[in-house]
Amino acid sequence: MASGSQTAGLTLFLPCAAQTEEFLGDEVRRILTAPDTAIQVQRGGIRIALKPDTLMNAVMRLNLHSRMAQRVLVALAQGSYRSEDDVYALASSIAWEQWFNVAKTIKVDVTAHKSPLKSLNFVALRLKDAVADRFRSLSGSRPSVDTHRPDVRIHLHLDAEHAFISLDTSGEPLFKRGWREDKGDAPLKETLAASMIAATGWDPLGSTPLPLYDPCCGSGTIVVEAAQMACGIAPGLQRRFAFEKLLGFDRQAWQTLCNEARDAQRKPLAPVFGSDIAHRMVDFAKRNAERAGVGHAVQLRGGDALQRMPPSDVPGVMLLNPPYGTRIAAAGEGGRNMQERRNVGFSARDFADGDDGGAFFQKLSAHWKSHYAGWTAWLLTPDMKLPGKLRLKESRRVPMWNGPIDCRLFRFDLTARKVQSPDGEV
Ligand SMILES: C[S@@+](CC[C@H](N)C(=O)[O-])C[C@H]1O[C@@H](n2cnc3c(N)ncnc32)[C@H](O)[C@@H]1O
CATH class of the missing domain: 3.30.2130.30 (VC0802-like)
Incomplete structure (x- = not known):
């Protein structure tokens, strides 16, 4: 019993x-x-x-x-x-x-x-x-x-x-905000992207809000979440919930809460930027941002993370889940099939097995050391060897699960390059 x-x-x-x-x-x-x-x-x-x-x-x-x-x-x-x-x-x-x-x-x-x-x-x-x-x-x-x-x-x-x-009381899981139609190849769940932002401490309501930048933004999950926070947009305003079907549902009280949430929306309090080497992804991200009501609050561009210069003069927070493994392989200057990528656009599955991203991350950190002094970079990855590949010492490692995958959110405090050796190392 x-x-x-x-x-x-x-x-x-x-x-x-x-x-x-x-x-x-x-x-x-x-x-x-x-x-x-x-x-x-x-x-x-x-x-x-x-x-x-x-x-x-x-x-x-x-x-x-x-x-x-x-x-x-x-x-x-x-x-x-x-x-x-x-x-x-x-x-x-x-x-x-x-x-x-x-x-x-x-x-x-x-x-x-x-x-x-x-x-x-x-x-x-x-x-x-x-x-x-x-x-x-x-x-x-x-x-x-x-x-x-x-x-x-x-x-x-x-x-x-x-x-x-x-x-x-939710019905569809809450990561389904109602704005995503374009997925891309390995989108983060919106709920996890929000947790990553929380872990960085990025706060658009702070006294001096910092810019936030995702240089491998894919379909734009991180930047859309961040921009909605900057604009005070409640994540559930664009969807329905199971509690609406329950006895005792107070439609008037719900309308009042939604109206309060709409009234709280504002102009963005912090700048948000995203870029990706795959133009198809940038299009996805733009469309997602539009549907999420933040098309005006995110600046999205194409470009190789190994070449893109900082999007703002004020150093801020970089937050990304970078390409990993063969499914979402690095492309561009540090990737293997750069010419193919340029010709036909993003198709990560075309990349061969066995590339651990070493070349990509080495070039990425050299680029950051040269141009991103003062920025803080946070990277979510299942690759515990990432700091070694970047040749950077992390200042924090936050355990986080991406679905069933055990990951770490590594924080790196970027300082200016001091001495440059021929292979691009500090
Ligand atoms: C794991 S996905 C990011 C997914 C994204 N967070 C989302 O929710 O959609 C990695 C992204 O890195 C991009 N990428 C690969 N190599 C790149 C490079 N050299 N520069 C910029 N982006 C790159 C890929 O096009 C892909 O969109």
Whole structure:
């Protein structure tokens, strides 16, 4: 039997990319200004305990304003389990009818870590049965399942011993801001780009906001996020959310929050620049920036990072996830198929195996030492040998996961080149 407890809908859980929890915690504190909000930073996300009358307001605010959370979940029940039947019993104890009506379509998503259960599909089915049976016993009918565009997503997380059932108030994951149509080859998730920006400490609201520059901007994820921050544009203004389908949704309160967010938009407080060697990517980035409402706030250009001069006289922050491996290989002066790239545009998969980017990064750091004194460069990479390839000593290394890939965000404080040897080294 499941021994469970229903948490009366007073706890929110906001999952985020591993190692970005502290940044999300700071963001949540800024969004939820109520002094009595209890925020707990946990592995994999943030837990927030709320009074019942403030829950829906917090749900709306967090979905609208969080740049780093993957979703906003209402924790409904948790309990120990050994079988699918225990999960069924736990789910049966939840008053689903308080959250949505039988006309809504549902979908159950399952994540698991060290669960002893053999089939996640089967446990999802049992949870769905529990919801359906509860509605049928109350009203004689049951909600339908829609696996593609459900009105209501129910989330089940299983660890080795415990099941956690929650209601997803976001719907589509929050990295889907509603502006991206052009993806490019390996776009960062918007949520991760926002965490990277937070890690650098770049703050357009600071007393002397610094320029931010991504010299390998691809489809523009970092620069669009940064420009929206500079313009005070809430990341959720261009999309819909699952909470709009829940009982008790206060449309007027939501409109008021959205209007407040629109009123808070402003001219950019800090300059943002991006460039990429692939003109196709620059076009993507421009179109994405337009759709995100920041076409006027980002300056985007084509060009080789090994040759581009600083975009501003004031040194600022460079932030990039540089080309890595054979899928997104370096091109240009330090790459291998420069002529091919120039002739046909970007096609990273054309690059041969075995290039570890050594030549590219050596030239990049020589270029930075010559022209980017005073700038701070932050690079996200799974390549732990990157500082060696750049022949620079990092001043910080922040662990960060890019999906399933263990990465580091390295910080390098660039100083002027002192002595130049023939191979371009300091
Ligand atoms: C990993 S992707 C960056 C993805 C980007 N952050 C996004 O979210 O779309 C690396 C980018 O570096 C670009 N690139 C490769 N060599 C370059 C060079 N020499 N100069 C500038 N950009 C380069 C590629 O065209 C690609 O868009």
